[in-house]
Amino acid sequence: MFGRKKNKGDADAAAQYDEYDEYGDDDVEYEAEGYDEPEYTAATDPEFDTDSFRVPERGSKVGPYNYEDVADQLENVAEQRLDLGSVIVPVPPGGQLQVEMTPDGTPQAVHLATEHGRITVAAYAAPKSSGQWRSVAADLAETLRKDGAQVSVQNGPWGRELHAVTEGADLRFIGVDGHRWMVRLVAAGAAGAAAESTPLVAAARAIMSETIVRRGDEPLPVREPLPVVLPQELADQLSAAHQQQLAAQQQAVAAQLAALQGGPQPGVPQPDAEPRRGAEGSAMQQLGLN
Structure with a gap:
């Protein structure tokens, strides 16, 4: 389930693909538009053994996990995970954090920037019965197509995934239904980066397989984003x-x-308010004009 910490490396990646922020129906998309606040970047450098940070096979029993089910195991791997309150995610090798803020300084989204593209994980309130991701994916696909994207539905380790090709970025949406929650991952990169069997998609699925969702007991409307809390x-x-x-x-x-x-x-x-005076008086007086 959890990777072992290996060596520290340099984190050197930056987000380049913001075009996907506009996509998604109003009830689901957590990234509000219209903010001019920049993204603050914090470098992180935990690395993981490639053997343990692996892509899940289709149909295999892996995460994302309920927090209550794995809480007793987190102490041993806390340094290798980023705790964002509602989700706890592994950071891929060489990854950097990019925190998107609202104008009042509240964190609104956290992105993982890698050399292959950007990965964003967010959790939402959902009913006890499964099926929310199917509904969200249908709404999202319709919105993407209206905006001119080429959208295909593909089968991944958890079932339905969306692959969208837009003018500015290549996108993949992965969703998983849990107990009273739904978690959605967005992978965004340059042309071809989010196609099947690419490094970005492999990293996205590996992150999703080890993501932990902390739902909490508070009643929330369906599709309400679960809060992001920074360390x-x-x-x-x-x-x-x-x-x-x-x-x-x-x-x-x-x-x-x-x-x-x-x-x-x-x-x-600022210039002096009065004419500058020399030993013989002001310049005007010296010229006999005053």
């Missing part, structure tokens, strides 16, 4: 960066207002 150290880092950005934005706005009003601009040297 405290990362949350403190992002909060500080967010405050610095807000301060910079406020200074820029103040400078623009001052320029419009003809007043002094913060940080910009």
Whole structure:
């Protein structure tokens, strides 16, 4: 189930494919549009043995798991997993975290950036009976096709997967129904990156097979996204960066207002209010004009 930590390596990947954010029906998509906040990136460098970080075979009994079923095993592998509150996920070799924030500084989504593309895992409230992913996949496929994407339904280790080819990115959506939850993974990469048997899809399925969902007991509407909670150290880092950005934005706005009003601009040297005087008086007096 869990990989063993091996060596530390350099994390060197960046997200490039934001085009898929617009896809998905309004009830399901957790990424709200219209935000201009940048994504904050935090490097991580845990690596896993390739033997244990493997792709599940079709029909095999693997995760995603209920938190209650594996809680007693987490202590031994806590350093190798990223705990985001509602989901606990492994980080692939060389992966980096990208945290998408709302304007008020609340984490809205966490992405895993790899050399092959970007992987996003999110969990949603669901009824006790299974079947939500089938409904979500149908809605998602319809939306993608309306937006001009080429969509095909393919069979993966958990059954139905969506492969979408768009103008800006290659996408694969993997969903799994659990007990009162549904987890969805989105893999996004360059053209051809999300096709069958590619490294990105292999990594996506391996991550899904070891994902843990912490549903909680709170009653929630069906398809309601389960909350994302960042580890405290990362949350403190992002909060500080967010405050610095807000301060910079406020200074820029103040400078623009001052320029419009003809007043002094913060940080910009201003000329003297009176003519500069020399030993013989002002320049005007020396020229006999005053």
